[in-house]
Amino acid sequence: MRSGSRMGDAMWGLAGILIVLAAWELATRLGAIDPTIFPGPIAAIRSAAQRLPASVFLDNMAWSLFRVVGGFILGAVAGTVIGFAAGWYRGFGYFARPLIELLRPIPPLAWIPLAIIWFGLGEPSKFFIVFLGAFFPIVTSAYHGITHVDPSLIRASRSFGLKGLGMLFHVGIPASAPDLATGLRIGWGLSFGVLVAAELIAANRGLGFMIMNERTSGGSVSVIIVGILLIGLLNLVTDAALAAFIRRWIGRWHGG
Amino acid sequence: MSRTGPERASSAAGAAPMIDIRHVRKQFDVRGGGEALVLDDINLSIAANQFLSIVGRSGCGKTTLLNIIAGLDAASGGEVLIAGRRVVGPGQGQGMVFQQHALFPWLTALENVVFGARSLPLAKAEKIDRARELLQLVGLEASAGKYPREMSGGMQQRIAIARALALDPDILLMDEPFGALDELTRIEMQQELLRIWEARRKTVVFITHSIGEALTLSDRVILLAPHPGRVARDIAIDLPRPRSRTDRRFNEFYEQIWSGLSS
Amino acid sequence: MRQQLIQALVALLLIAAILLGVEFGVREGYLKAYEFPPASRIAQGFVELTTVGFPTGVTIWTHTFVTVMRILKGYVAAIVIAVPLGLLIGAVPVLDKMTAPLIVFFRSVATLSLLPLAIVWFGAGELTKVILIGYGCFWVMLSNVIAGVKYVDPALIRAARSFRVSGWTLYREVVLPAALPRMFAGARVALGVGFMVIVGAEMIGTIQGLGALIMEARSFYRSEITVIGMLVIGVLGFLISSGLAAFERLLLPWGGGSSEASR
Ligand SMILES: Nc1ncnc2c1ncn2[C@@H]1O[C@H](COP(=O)(O)OP(=O)(O)O)[C@@H](O)[C@H]1O
Ligand SMILES: [Mg+2]
Numbered sequence: 001m002r003s004g005s006r007m008g009d010a011m012w013g014l015a016g017i018l019i020v021l022a023a024w025e026l027a028t029r030l031g032a033i034d035p036t037i038f039p040g041p042i043a044a045i046r047s048a049a050q051r052l053p054a055s056v057f058l059d060n061m062a063w064s065l066f067r068v069v070g071g072f073i074l075g076a077v078a079g080t081v082i083g084f085a086a087g088w089y090r091g092f093g094y095f096a097r098p099l100i101e102l103l104r105p106i107p108p109l110a111w112i113p114l115a116i117i118w119f120g121l122g123e124p125s126k127f128f129i130v131f132l133g134a135f136f137p138i139v140t141s142a143y144h145g146i147t148h149v150d151p152s153l154i155r156a157s158r159s160f161g162l163k164g165l166g167m168l169f170h171v172g173i174p175a176s177a178p179d180l181a182t183g184l185r186i187g188w189g190l191s192f193g194v195l196v197a198a199e200l201i202a203a204n205r206g207l208g209f210m211i212m213n214e215r216t217s218g219g220s221v222s223v224i225i226v227g228i229l230l231i232g233l234l235n236l237v238t239d240a241a242l243a244a245f246i247r248r249w250i251g252r253w254h255g256g
Numbered sequence: 257m258s259r260t261g262p263e264r265a266s267s268a269a270g271a272a273p274m275i276d277i278r279h280v281r282k283q284f285d286v287r288g289g290g291e292a293l294v295l296d297d298i299n300l301s302i303a304a305n306q307f308l309s310i311v312g313r314s315g316c317g318k319t320t321l322l323n324i325i326a327g328l329d330a331a332s333g334g335e336v337l338i339a340g341r342r343v344v345g346p347g348q349g350q351g352m353v354f355q356q357h358a359l360f361p362w363l364t365a366l367e368n369v370v371f372g373a374r375s376l377p378l379a380k381a382e383k384i385d386r387a388r389e390l391l392q393l394v395g396l397e398a399s400a401g402k403y404p405r406e407m408s409g410g411m412q413q414r415i416a417i418a419r420a421l422a423l424d425p426d427i428l429l430m431d432e433p434f435g436a437l438d439e440l441t442r443i444e445m446q447q448e449l450l451r452i453w454e455a456r457r458k459t460v461v462f463i464t465h466s467i468g469e470a471l472t473l474s475d476r477v478i479l480l481a482p483h484p485g486r487v488a489r490d491i492a493i494d495l496p497r498p499r500s501r502t503d504r505r506f507n508e509f510y511e512q513i514w515s516g517l518s519s
Numbered sequence: 520m521r522q523q524l525i526q527a528l529v530a531l532l533l534i535a536a537i538l539l540g541v542e543f544g545v546r547e548g549y550l551k552a553y554e555f556p557p558a559s560r561i562a563q564g565f566v567e568l569t570t571v572g573f574p575t576g577v578t579i580w581t582h583t584f585v586t587v588m589r590i591l592k593g594y595v596a597a598i599v600i601a602v603p604l605g606l607l608i609g610a611v612p613v614l615d616k617m618t619a620p621l622i623v624f625f626r627s628v629a630t631l632s633l634l635p636l637a638i639v640w641f642g643a644g645e646l647t648k649v650i651l652i653g654y655g656c657f658w659v660m661l662s663n664v665i666a667g668v669k670y671v672d673p674a675l676i677r678a679a680r681s682f683r684v685s686g687w688t689l690y691r692e693v694v695l696p697a698a699l700p701r702m703f704a705g706a707r708v709a710l711g712v713g714f715m716v717i718v719g720a721e722m723i724g725t726i727q728g729l730g731a732l733i734m735e736a737r738s739f740y741r742s743e744i745t746v747i748g749m750l751v752i753g754v755l756g757f758l759i760s761s762g763l764a765a766f767e768r769l770l771l772p773w774g775g776g777s778s779e780a781s782r
Contacts, residue, residue: 111749362771
């Protein structure tokens, strides 16, 4: 069921996108949908550009990106270290595991009120929410990876005299890299979604804020639509970059 | 079927062959353009009830050839006849046992065998009866209700054989069926297969990596040479069964095949 | 066994220590009760929530019920649409190629970013919340159904074809069951997405539902109620996903479960 060249696939994909865009544009022109609440793609971009200068979009985008990258890196580092440590050192695992298991089912967005209580309305509370979005999938996958290292690899390396930290760094961590990579991808997607939500609910800049503000201040639907499309594209591009990074990191020996 | 021609030269028996492979060629499109010739002008006549093995290096086209006989893939040139009829698809008397058993994990052993009889014009109950009989033949009637993952590799392969027999095929096509089994299970399965072959009289085309396995089982061994795949040797094994691996002539055949493969 | 005992003991002691630590810290004035609500307050808050309610008249049960109903409506609607659509797209390669980039894009759009637009279109009421949940669940489910159908082990398809099973029968009896584990995995992930979206969606424009509860409680400086709301959401999510896993084991006794889904 999988055949055809990459070029051919791309052409079909492009055709699909064009069909949807054309249908959207046509629907507004023919009056099937009301252009005042759902403008066509061309009208939306034109009137969004009229209403707000590009610098406003870029500025909000930069803020969102800054928060999501910052929070993600914090969450990824903490998740990786704690996940590996909990899986590698039994004693630490006894303490870390119950806390992780207890807190994991709570969706990151449910922490928003506490984040505001603890950190106020400024940047730290956004970082905290994004941090949570990244932390849980990453800690889970790091833990899963390190506790599922092929035992024969452990025995083999022991026979070469490896132990302790040497074993962790030369065998445990590389062997869990594919699991960790999966967690990083999921964590990135979650961080992104969580950030936009946090910006909608409590922020005064960022893409999420921009579109919500446009709505509450009775602004233009066009800006909202363009904002949503930007959010989607930003997530798409950054996720592809992360995937490319992961391929360079482990693709040669792990494939895919 | 009174055609004459050079392709009859390799016919083992005088009667019309069960499987007649004529000038079969196969090429695949290669990624980024071009074609790769995998099989080039294969000619083989296989008599009814013959047990034929094909040995050859990995990648020389054994699976490709078997798939063409099975009617799962189309040849790029030439044709395959089964009992004189041109092969256009599966179900013309071929039963297939795959390398990785390919049992349906969501069906029990019995249900897998019943699945094999799917396209037969029988009532459900009759299919079940037939499947039970086949499970008995492979010695697994007690495991009828087990799922594939609850069975050992040897058991799974027995179920796969029973499933392949469900359509009551004249021909059993087997693609390295015992390749993943340990040596002891493998020898048991070889004996089992010979027993079934003698009980049911099938024409068998058996692919293997193991020279010893080919010699233990077959009436005839084909060596396939790679790049492109073609018949390099066609050796009749006229040893009485059961065969002993320590027999002098067994070892002579072994040497002959080995030198054919390594040249 | 011994390890599990140690683990349970450590977990209990750890949690007890944290609760006592906070309790003590607040009593002695090291911690602010508003920032770190102690267990005693949480317990009082829970009693209040079950009897008087917060805001008055809306008990924790009402909040929970409202949230669950919203999730269920969006979730069920998403699955009912995504499953047939995914089965179709996965079976028709051209459709799959045409929709693949669109699906990736729509999945990349953070669901809650649609909130302002949804409010413009559907108002700030129930429909908007249900539609947002539906949107989030839909794309996750759709891409997993498509992947399930598309990545069926080709060996199983060949095996079925060798029994002359093709077309609609092949789809129904091989492709569909083989895709089920992936579809279940997708359903599990989609439910997680639903839980995530609802909390955000309820934080705006409503006073009912667990998301509204935790947000409202904060603006009245009742952080212990916020914590209760968070715990209830967590327990609820845990229970429902365990229930789904049990349902999956029941429906797929052959152990096709634990397949990886993609978000
Ligand atoms: N569908 C296919 N497309 C392209 N090349 C193929 C395909 N199937 C097999 N081949 C190539 O044909 C050759 C023979 O394959 P195969 O018949 O599986 O070998 P064998 O079974 O002898 O190991 C290999 O080089 C393989 O890469
Ligand atoms: Mg092969």
